Amino acid sequence: MNPLLVQAPILAMLLTLLGSFLCVLLGMFAGRRSVELLSGVLTAATILLSSLALINVYLLDGPYVYFMGGWPPPVGIPYVIDRFSAPLSLVVSVIFFATMVYSVRYLEKDRDVKWYYSLRFLMQTGMYGLLFTGDMFHIFVMLELMGLSAILLVPFRKEVKASVEAGIKYGIYDILAITIYYLSTAMIFGMFGSMTIAEISAKLGGYVSPFSGGIFADPSALPVIVALIVWSFAIGAAIVPQHFWLPDAHSMAPSSISAILSGLLVQVNIAVLARILFDGFAAGSLPGSAVGLQLLVILGIASSVVGAAFMLVQSDIKRLIAYSTITNLGLITIGLGVGTPLGVSAAYLHIINHAFVKASLFMIAGVFIHATGSREIGALRGISKALPGTSLLYTLGTLAAIGFPPLSMFWSKLLLLLSVLSAGGVYPYLVLPMVVSIVFESIAQIRLLAIIYSGEKRAVNCRPSLPVILSIGIMISIIVVTGLMPNLLFEFGRLAAEDLLNVSGYVDLVLKSLNYTAP
Amino acid sequence: MSGWRGSLLGVLFVASMSSILVYAFLGYPELGFVRPLGEFYLFNTYNFENQDWWSASPNAVTGLLWDYRGYDTLYETMVFYVGIVAVAMFFEGHAKLTKTGGMTVIVRATARMVFVFILTSAFAITIFSIKTPGGGFQGGSIMAIAYIAIIVALSKGFLPEMNIDLEKAHIAKIIGLALIAGLTIVPVVYSLASGSVAYALQNQPKAWAPFGYPTYLGLTSLSGGLIIPIQLGEMVHVGMGFTIMFLLLTMKERED
Amino acid sequence: MMIATAGQLPYILVAIMASICIYAALFKSNLFKKMLAIFLLTDAVNLLFIIQGYRLGNSIPPIIPPGMDPSDFASIAVDPLAHYFVVTAVVIGLAEVATLTALIIYTYKHYGTIETKKIKELRG
Structure with a gap:
């Protein structure tokens, strides 16, 4: 194995870590241009490194485990770079790069940008860690890193009253969610004596570890632990009925941050939850752990319908897009909750497609808000003649967001509907609420489009500069191109679902791929 | 939701939630049961017979902190950094520190002496954390007390006398972080340069990964490889971080 | 029906403490009380870790005394892993408090109150 390929994802993490404090140093002594230059170079480098990791996992060596500090799990922390996590990490790198290019002009009037770039880097590190890690406690640390930096970025414009309110609301609920997750890790430690995700499912299947033994508590506590984990991630991923902080936080943050929060942060939460439920608790195949999946389906239906219904009554463009995120998260959780390979791959593709679509929508909304000076939908009348x-x-x-055929989200929505239809039991009836939510969302989005294209030409405060348009153009072209290659998309989704659902393969990879003799 | 409705809801919520948790805990082992993984760390952390699995630190918690689960601690440090950024971002850019004179020579000399004592104990607690309770965070907290005591007992204006202001504190904090990040990256760079197997934050050489930091730092009593230098980095980071937080929060108070 | 034994009483304490904290964090309207509740919840979980790593009898801290045989040491010392988790969580808790305090101070600056019922710029 080529060491560069092996180290690539970890190097990407460490580069963002370096960036987080070098930004502050440069910001104090060399001015904002150098901070932006450093951020640009480092985020571009992370794209390169993530693509190397992706190529390695798909074409060369296949999935592998990186043993932090050289310790095999459960002694140390394993990082699992497989076909589920590697593509998502590339998506993270690309969106962070695009929003980086966008922020240079977007934040021109703001002071103290060094904190902004520093926190962005830490959020990026946290996302990589969450996607790769195979350790329950490490997830807690990374959730804190990602969550706290996101909480601070929401009220970045601290003079705006409402943004501080959104920040404190988001802060209280997100930190509460993470602390509830911490409670569940303590219970897992008590029951299994280790924090490695792979050991949980292995021990539930009767495995006795040479390091940490077997199970030490009555497994009847498992449903409680799973319910606590699902509850905490449901708050963190804004699934109804704990969604109330999301529209506030995502609409009041600077648009470059809204793009990341709405496109990546909540989806990373869902991806981690999927990793824990499917690889840790082997969801569905063990008694007691199926409760997690059923909870996900119920919450998902509520989310998709409630989010879409709220979209119809919004008058603020960013709140409308934020509620659309809740709807789509509902669809994703339904796909995961169904638990079939088709459902998981559909949810996975929806995560990726939704990330690009939602990020680009928020970035364009930021341009509109700068141009009109208002967040009201009514103020957008005639903007199409001014900014064609x-x-x-x-x-x-x-x-793409409403699932128009050749564009990327059409395929994932189609797959989600198909997966629900092909699952047994009562699941086919779920098509009805899903279609209702998709129709509601389409109505709200098309109404917004109609407003943009109606009316006379209006005056605008400022026109978007070239880097802004370029960064949005990159995202939109990714949406169009991936939509034109559905076979490639399906292949990515199928392989990711295969790696996620193959529990014994995951356990073997984590616990047995290092050659050592236990003491 | 006030009055009896609120209290009823509270009682119901707490009763049902705690009974669910108690139900889960009833199957747990009784107090006093140490899990095998904990005994693994205890047995191996300073076991000369099998150095593939040791952390070279007699203090098992310190060995866990920066060797077995060092990658956790690295990001725990970064979370603390976010906490500092939170205070700095919200309260920076107010008054600058100005020297206030007027202290007598005796006060200054005493302050300096106490200051040096506290700093020495901070260093000792950090460096000897491989053998005694302590560590970078604990040492850093004590280091911050040296500065906070001066702010509380004398005044903020006395800090320039101690050769510290906000900018210097920020730089020192970043130097501490850079030391931590540098020690993390060295094994990765070694692996890229030599082509052999090495993992981020690897401390001691192992049969399956030959890279290792020198176990003893010159003296035979200072074992632990990378643990002591990285703890020093954390001490500076945490100490300066607390000082920055406290300075900015007190400045705010004075202004309003 | 299982009956709790004396060795399980600490777990029950943790369960009650955690439930009260979650209730307070969700339903109290004072932002500062919410923050304190979250911080106490962290402490309840820390207590749970300590309970699970405790050893009865002549236990010693997880620092090997000079000259002691490692296997003897492993049979009398307390669990270092549980202690490690608590140390990490305490530092993280500090960062949480710093972040939330900064935000609460700014909220007070803008609104003149920290009661969530009176802070209603956004519709939620």
Whole structure:
């Protein structure tokens, strides 16, 4: 194995870590241009490193485990770089790069950008860690890293009253969620005596570890632990009925941060939850652990319908897009909750497609808000004549969001519907609420499009500069191109679901891929 | 939701939630049961017979902190850094520190002496954390007390006398972080350069990964490889971080 | 029906403490009380870790005394892993408190109150 390929994902993490404090140093002595230059170079490097990791996992060596500090699990922390986590890490790198290019001009009037870039880097590190890690306690640390930096970025414009309110609301609920997760890790430690995700499912199957033994508590406590984990991630991922902080936080943050929060942060939460439920608790195949999946389906239906219904009554463009995130998260959790390979791959593809679509929509909304000076939907009347290029990009993004056929989200929505239909039991009836939510969302989005294209040409405060348009263009072109290659998308989804659902393969990879003699 | 409705809801919520948790805990082992993984760390952390599995630190918690689960601690340090950024981001850019004179020579000399004592104990607690309770965070907290005591007992204006202000504190904090990050990256760079197997934050050489930091730092009593230097980095980071937080929060108070 | 033994009483304490904290964090309207509840919840979990790593009898701290045989040491010392988790969580808790305190101070600056019922710029 080539050491560069092996170390690539870890190098990406460490580069973002270096960036987080070098930004502050440069910001204090060399001015904002150098901070932006450093951030640009480092985020571009992370794209390169994540693509190396992706190529390695798909074409060369296949999935592998990186043993932090050289310790095999459960002694140390394993990082699992497989076909589920590697593509998502590339998505993280690309969106962070695009929003980085966008922020240079978008934040031109703001002071103290060094903290902004520093916190962005830490959020990126946290996301990589969450996607790769195979350790329950490490997830807690990384959730704190990602969560606290996101909480601070929401009220970055601290002079705006409402943004501080959104920040404290988000802060209280997100930290409460993470602390509830911490409670569940303590219970897992008591029951299994180790924190490695792979050991949980192995021990539930009767495995006795040479380091940490077997199970030490009555497994009748498992449903409680699973319910606590699902509850904590349901708050963190804003699934109804704990969704109330999301529209506030995502609409009041600077648009470059809204793009990341809405496109990546909540989805990373869902991806980690999937990793814990499927690989840790072998969901569905063990008594007591199926409760997690049933909870996910119920919460998912509530989310998709409630989010779409709220979209119909919004008058603020960013709140409308934020509620659309809740709807789509509901769809994703339904796909995961169904638990079949088709459902999981559909949810996985929806995570990726939704990330690009939602990030680009928020970025364009930021351009509109700067141009009109208002967040009201009514103020957008006639904007298409003033900013035709941006409006065209917005139209493409919206069409993708409502699932217009050749664009990327059409395929994942189609797969989600198919997966529900092909699952047994009562699941086929779920198509009805899903279609209702998709129709509601389409109505709300098309109404917004109609407003943009109606009315006379209006005056605008400022026009978007080239880097802003370029960064949005990158995202939209990814949406269009991936939509034109559905076979490639399906292949990615199928392989990711295969790696996620193959519990014994995951356990063997984590626990047996290092050659050592136990003491 | 006030009055009896609120209290009823509270009682119901607490009763049902705690009975669910108690139900889960009833199957747990009784107090006093140490799990085998904990005994593994205890047995191996300073076991000369099998150095593939040791951390070279007699203090098992310190060995866990920066060797067995060092990658956790690295990001725990970064979470603390976010806490500092929180205070700095919200309260920076107010008044600058100015020297306030007017202290007598006796006060200054005493302050300096106490200051040096506290700093020495901070260093000792950090460096000897491999053998006694302590560590980088604990040492850093004590180091911060040296500065906070001066702010509380004398005044903020006395800090420039101690050769510290906000900018210097920020730089020192970043130097501490850079030391930690550098020690983390060295094994990765070694692996890239030599082509052999090495993992981030690897401390001692193992049969399956030959890279290792020198076990003893010159003296035979200071074992632990990378643990002591990385703890020093954490001490500076935490000490300066607390000082920055406290300075900014007190400045705010004075202004309003 | 299982009956709790004396060795399980600490777990029951943790369960009650955690439930009260979650209730307070969700339903109290004072932001500062919410923050304190979250911080106490962290402490309840820390207590749970300590309970699970405790050893009865002549237990010693997880620092090997000079000259002691490692296997003897492993049979009398307390669990270092549980202690490690608590040390980490305490530092993280500090960062949480710093973040939330900064936000609460700013909320007070903007709104003149920290009662969530009176802070209603956003509709939720």
